[in-house]
Amino acid sequence: MREILSPALCLLEREILRFYRDRSRLIGALAPPVVFWFLIGSGLSGSFYAPGLPYGSNYLQFFFPGTIVLIVLFTSIFSMISVIEDRREGFLQGVLVAPVPRLSLVLGKILGGASLGFLQGLTFLILAPAAGLRLSLWALPLLLISLFLVALGLAGLGFLLAWRLDSTQGFHAVMNLFLIPMWLLSGALFPAVGVPLWLKVVMILNPITYSVASLQRGLLLHGASMPDPLLCLGVMTAFAALTLFLSVREASRPSSR
């Protein structure tokens, strides 16, 4: 066990140290979602009404949990760009010839990205009362667990995407083409009520939907169309486990190129 955790911890520590040494990344992952939240939220607050909107909430409040997920998405996934950078700058080759199990390498990277996503998400979460949302002690465990699971799952997805890519530009393309739409269709911007059937199906199949719903519940926003909380936790856990498993499998392949 120690043989796996000790190098993983070492890589995790490095990930966090690098992140906090690079101020632009710190701001870059946090600021844009907050600005989106404020601008889109303020703009739509007066006019937006959907039948599925949680009772008694305005749009800024409804959009708050989705913004947390966007922050986590930006932080967790972007931190996995470091997989590409590590490969390009040569650091990774050194780790690959060190006596370190691939599981440790993957765990270190994914837990590193997930921790950063979690911490950045938490930073924004603390502002919830400012948006008129209530932070209840009862719901806090659900909030924190959900936040960690979504960070873990997205970091795992990021690792999986980054491992095979050799340019950061490619990563940005994947981000715009695949990850942002995934977020858009997660119930973060609009609830899955009154939408066309195909969209509803996509939203049900989208794992991020369950993260957003879980955080909405944790912030005491109860909408009619929300999936069951246990189902949400189950889907998030399964998604994180799946991306971790696939990442380890991918990284364990012996290199022949």
Added chain:
Amino acid sequence: MGRPELSELAVETKALSHRYAGSARAALDGLDLQVRRGEIFGLLGPNGGGKTTAFRILASSLAPSGGSASVLGIDVLGRPAELRRRIGVVFQNPGLDRKLTVQENLRYHGRLYGLAGSELQERIAQSLHRLRLGDRARELTETLSGGLRRRVELAKGLLHRPELLLLDEPSTGLDPGARKDLWAHLKELKEGGITVLLTTHLMEEAENCDRLAILDRGRLVASGTPEELKSSIGGEVVSIRTAEPARLCEEIRAKFGGDPAVVDDTIRIERREAHSFIPPLFESFPRQIDSITVGRPTLEDVFIHHTRHRFWNGDGA
């Protein structure tokens, strides 16, 4: 020289081969190699010769497509974790984290190799001292010069006290001073009983090795000590520059015999007592010869002798 005992070998490969996916040509083609413990062994060859492929296989970062390789008695495909603990690897492209300081780079490296606590602290201090990096410990590695960075790489590769140090083109990007430093360190390591295996495309660097293997197009061309290799060429090397090398080459062959060859627009003749061969040569072809030089064989001559092409244009003949 008899066949060395197995326990004396740090590296042994048999018919080691590799073909990269999608490549028509084998990068490594049946390489047989024996590196003895405690020597500085060089893999010399032009770019694309197969050195780096061999290096990566021995460092356990590439799985070969054929043949076998054992490093310190361990099959490279068998127990990578044990193997990796006992070797130190310095890649051609720097493997340092540029956003971390020298000390942090060493610390993370040590931890990946299972070192911790005061033992790790001590080893970092020692290796900083040995490589004269003490005053740079807190600098970010991205701010260091190429020579200093290579020194940090070396400190990193040695931190876990490997029995075998593998270096891929260690002199790349180093100025002559730093290159000399590097070799002083490598010789110190050798005295400490560490086996050093390095790749190089530089003849003058290869001269410093105890033994060499010359690679070309994935094949072993020749091996031995630099002296053995050079003396394998009988006598000296005569090079003649002329306007029509192919024609003159034939005429020289007809008149003097031997085995003159055109390499890169120059006629090359290997000959014992070459100095007494020059006057009759000049007298026979006074108008055709532009210039003529005689030299003791170099490693490049050894390469040409075996491959019939120059070191630098591997595809021309």
